[in-house]
Amino acid sequence: MSKTEIKKSSLSISENGLEKKISSKRLEVLKTYKIYIGGQFPRTESGRYYVPVNAEGKKLANVCLSSRKDFRDAVVAARGAFGSWSNRAAFNRSQILYRMAEMLEGRKAQFIEELIQQESSKAKAVKEVNLAIDRLIYYAGWCDKFQQLFSAVNPVASSHFNFSVPEPTGVVAVIAPQSDSLSGLVSVIAPVIAGGNTCIVLASETKPLCSITFAEVLNSSDLPGGVVNILTGKVAELLPWFVTHMDVNAAIYCESDLETIKMIQEKSALNLKRISFYDKVKWNTEEGQSPYFIMDTQEIKTTWHPIENVAGAGGSY
């Protein structure tokens, strides 16, 4: 580059005797963080947004302030995706979860950067992203194995072959943890979808950046649209709709606000939602992963299969 070219880009203007220097610094193109519904990235139906800030008061981004109608649309998408997702071979679900981990690995740098923006140290951010990837791999492994562990052949006193197996409960509404905005998010989503459910997740209100970038990872990793839907917005506004919706079969809440927990318990009774409270789980430790998390959104179905007693000898088939 020649000298004249460099000069062109930084002009000096004299105004009222003062020298003002106009910087040639490029304006940053800030990303709009949109929500994720049915494999698409729409803006919120309400047209509203909020601006989360970090501890230093720096504005992080414009983030959608989702409305109850966005949630309603997400439930429709999740219900639509449930049939084919739950009917997939467990092994195939496992492959898809593994693929999600691979794609997350490929975009590590972006997640680390976002975590640092949301007031994490570099070392902590790296650790959190690695943990999120490992956790996906962990649940990918469990996809086709938890059924054997939690199934049973039951002894019964009649000529029946009696067995119980876990089956996915349906559409799950998840309020993601407010801290651990990536590892916490992944830790609550993975067991739900590993078990064949579909879900609508409300991302961390204060730290929503990673959740939408994670949605982009999901969108490029063979996960069918509608299996995971991610909304951003205010917990207090959306939670009542999450727990009253008749087409939602289970709800997960990760904070320890007692008033809210009571409200969830009461309103979930409307259609007998399965509810789980993960307020004491430390997501950044080993404690944050277990096949029991998968079982929280499974229901045990028992089958009585008649068998015939052959001959008097007691042999049967």
Place this chain on the structure above:
Amino acid sequence: MQRIKSLLIIPDFSLSPRIDQVGVEERTSRFTKRSIKKETKLNGLKLVLNMIDLTTLEGKDTNGKVNQLCYKAQHLHDAYPGLPTVAAICVYPSMVKTAKKALGNSGINVASVATAFPSGQASRDVKIRDTKYAVANGADEVDMVISRGKFLAGEYNFVFDEIATIKEACGDARLKVILETGELGTMDKVRRASDIAMHAGADFIKTSTGKISPAATMPVTLVMLEAIRDFYYKTGKMIGMKPAGGISKSKLALHYLVMVKETLGEAWLSNEWFRFGASSLANDVLMQIVKEKTGVYQAANYFSVD
């Protein structure tokens, strides 16, 4: 006298107005922007329910299926009393007797498709007998299909005569003429077919059989509604409209009502002049009505299976 005379004058259908497709689409997009809330929405939803022709038109239909549908028509959602019934049950001619018996004196009409539905590829004799068979079995309404092949070949007189003949075969039954707009290709042709049908004696014009995609769309319906409006101004005779196929959500159904009201006026807002041909719309409307009443979003598995 003037009015009747003008009915008898058969215009040159090749001179039917041309349609500005972009304009029509622009206009229809406006209908989706009306804000309909609370009580108005509830009344609108009930009106939609009352305008539905609950339909089953499948090769696998059985008496059992038709009986079940007739039961549903009379008991849409018993958990919630005071709901209107649907307007009619729409079946194949062979099921008319079953439907008539199952509906008894509930006030719900039996509509029967006829004239070699859905293709309409049969001789006129067969079509007339098909129609007479449906009417003899008790059909209150007949849904005929036009011969799209003949229409597209420009044989408008053939199409006109056919509709007129079927109208005669219907007797007292009301005749709905299915244009099958998905096969007509352009808005101009939709308008022309509408004009032919209305002049030939149709009581209703109907968009589609539901067997072809695209079925009913808002632009096509608007073109037909405008044809009805022009026909009304010209002759003083009201013609009904029935969009059919592809309308399965309440919100869309409300958009249609807005379109009818703003194109034809309040007079058309009853099931005597406007119908929805649909099978899954009823359940969605019911879900929305219960949502309006309870404030809680509903799930399909608390409602009847279609």
